[in-house]
Amino acid sequence: MLPDGLVVRSARPVAGGSANPVWWCELDDGREVVVKVARETQPDLSEIEAEGLAALSAQGGLATPRVVTFSPRALVLEAVGTGELPPGDARFWADAGRAVARLHAVRSERFGWQRDGWLGRFRQRNTWDADGHRFFAENRILSFLDKPGAEAALDADDRAGLERVCAKLRELVPDTGASLTHGDLWRNNLIAGNAGEPVFIDPAVSYVWPEVDVAMMLFEGDVPDSFFAAYQELRPLHPDWREHARILHLREWLSMVATFGPDPERVPKIRAVIRDYA
Missing domain, CATH: 3.30.200.20 (Phosphorylase Kinase; domain 1)
Incomplete structure (x- = not known):
């Protein structure tokens, strides 16, 4: 090994x-x-x-x-620190929020990356595209629908609903331009370093909307408000960013369904987004 x-x-x-x-x-x-x-x-x-x-x-x-x-x-x-996250440490999360805001100051005229990557067990397509809505629809939502797990979990109405959400994406999520993003920034992909500083692991890097990273911090919950407040000290978010997060979470829900198949928690969340936004 x-x-x-x-x-x-x-x-x-x-x-x-x-x-x-x-x-x-x-x-x-x-x-x-x-x-x-x-x-x-x-x-x-x-x-x-x-x-x-x-x-x-x-x-x-x-x-x-x-x-x-x-x-x-x-x-x-x-090996960094103990490999464990200090739960609820407001200073740690504020430092992390400012670090992510500085990351997002690195900009590109196009969405994508120099090569395809991985998100979990699946390829993450990163073909360069000047259109962020098309890039996200094709490479972060629709790309999962042909995976066996997703085919087993989602029916024809679900797939049609996701296609309608993608067709309306310009109305639902603002184009904030392409920033360098971690790409899989949920809370367990941060650990405390040897001096207690935030250290970032397990990326799925690309240039995409910065809200994609911020939304992932809501995905599993338990991230203190100090992260979001400190982020917005440097990069104010759209007033409706938490609403946008539900749509951006489709990528992660679909990735998990594609990996694990039908699930009584994940499939209803996908259907709730379709119901509310398609």
Whole structure:
């Protein structure tokens, strides 16, 4: 599993690796690293994630773990802090909010990225496009509908409803331009660094609307208001951004349904968005 030259003395699983197993390892030379294991169907996952972490750090100024090495089967990162998130720490979340706002100041005239990436177990299409609504509709919503899990979970009315939402997207979500985004910014993709600072992990990088990142912070809840308040000190959000978030969450709900199939929690949420916005 590990690239040549690395020998593990001990290892323990790290919680949160639903798409890919993650291990906290002590090497035989005493170093501690985190190892993310790629599936056989994802031979370029490690390389793409390493590139994404580098872009977030070099271009966006985010704190990210240092990449030790990678191979087609594993990404090896320096171990940061304890790997755990300090729940409810207002200062931590305020620092994170300002860091994300600074990231979003990095702009592009086009939406997309230099190569396709991964979101969970699926390719994330990043073909460059000057039209943000078309980019999001085609690459972040409709692209999941042909996956077996989504086909099993959603019926013809659901698919038609999602197509109607996409057709109305210009009316529903404002075009705020393309910013450099983390791309999978839910609360478990932040950890506390050695000095308690926010460190960002597991990106799915692209240039897209900055609200996509902010909306993800609402996805699982439990993110303190200090994050959103600090973000808006630097980048004020649209007054209806929380409403927009329900639509932007379609990408994540569809990704999960595509992965896990019919689900009594996720499918009703997708149908609620269709009911309210199609």
